[in-house]
């Protein structure tokens with residue numbers, strides 16, 4: 001998600017332009033199938049490609065081998081009174097360090113979203129691992145990437161999580177490095193300024209070459225693709241953003257163009273755009289030359 005966090009170099013003035021409240025409000029109360037669609041008044045620029053079909057996911061999913069399962073979760077926090085019983089139940093599965101982290105959030109909505117997302121992650125992993133949600137232990141890489149503790153994970157189940165506002169995506173696969181990212185599109189983003197700062201020379205040139213009407217959505221597509229790659233390798237910002245390039249055009253099959261000047265190494269990786277919700281761009285990266293993706297809604 002594009003926001004300020006410790007270690008993230010985004011400067012607050014630039015952040016203000018991203019985090020401002022302009023844009024389509026996807027948080028309205030709608031039916032389950034329509035809650036991820038933008039209101040009709042939103043510009044068509046922000047609608048998503050109708051590519052993936054999100055259906056209710058299986059209670060007992062088969063362990064993926066070649067496939068990546070991506071689960072979509074609505075983190076609605078609009079009806080706090082109705083949520084409190086659910087929240088109390090969900091929080092019982094969180095580990096002490098997760099509860100402590102939740103308590104550190106300044107805003108209640110962030111606390112709720114983090115707790116709901118962690119509880120959902122545990123519930124989901126329990127379906128793949130055959131463990132109780134509260135028994136799952138996470139270990140963290142030096143840059144903070146969580147994994148299931150090796151002694152509980154004989155089949156090398158891997159996962160990655162991303163959240164942006166009221167939507168979270170949880171990608172689950174096996175063995176290979178994977179990363180997922182979702183970004184809310186904001187019309188008032190200073191795309192050129194941010195891309196000068198965070199994108200590679202090649203990406204900046206590709207962005208400038210696009211028609212102006214595509215640039216905002218291309219900016220977010222590029223951002224989500226880059227972030228998904230960073231999250232797949234798990235080094236966070238230890239891997240400089242200018243050291244690799246992804247394709248920028250929002251409507252053309254995405255790919256990793258080069259890593260440290262090597263155009264062949266990108267072929268080791270698969271990069272997939274996910275059509276998660278109107279007004280959002282999201283991407284999945286896995287260290288494997290090709291992959292199939294199944295997309296599910298996490299309902300209960």
Ligand SMILES: CC(C)(COP(=O)(O)OP(=O)(O)OC[C@H]1O[C@@H](n2cnc3c(N)ncnc32)[C@H](O)[C@@H]1OP(=O)(O)O)[C@@H](O)C(=O)NCCC(=O)NCCS
Nearest residue numbers: 001143144145161162163198223226227231234235236237
């Ligand atoms: C974690 C990080 C890699 C991404 O965080 P983010 O975009 O703010 O947030 P997301 O919602 O997409 O992902 C957060 C989740 O990723 C996972 N995560 C944490 N550290 C991670 C890491 N080093 N690698 C991969 N995944 C990580 C966690 O599950 C986390 O969920 P949690 O907060 O509920 O524990 C962040 O530390 C970071 O450094 N981002 C780079 C920001 C940037 O400048 N991007 C420019 C792209 S052009």
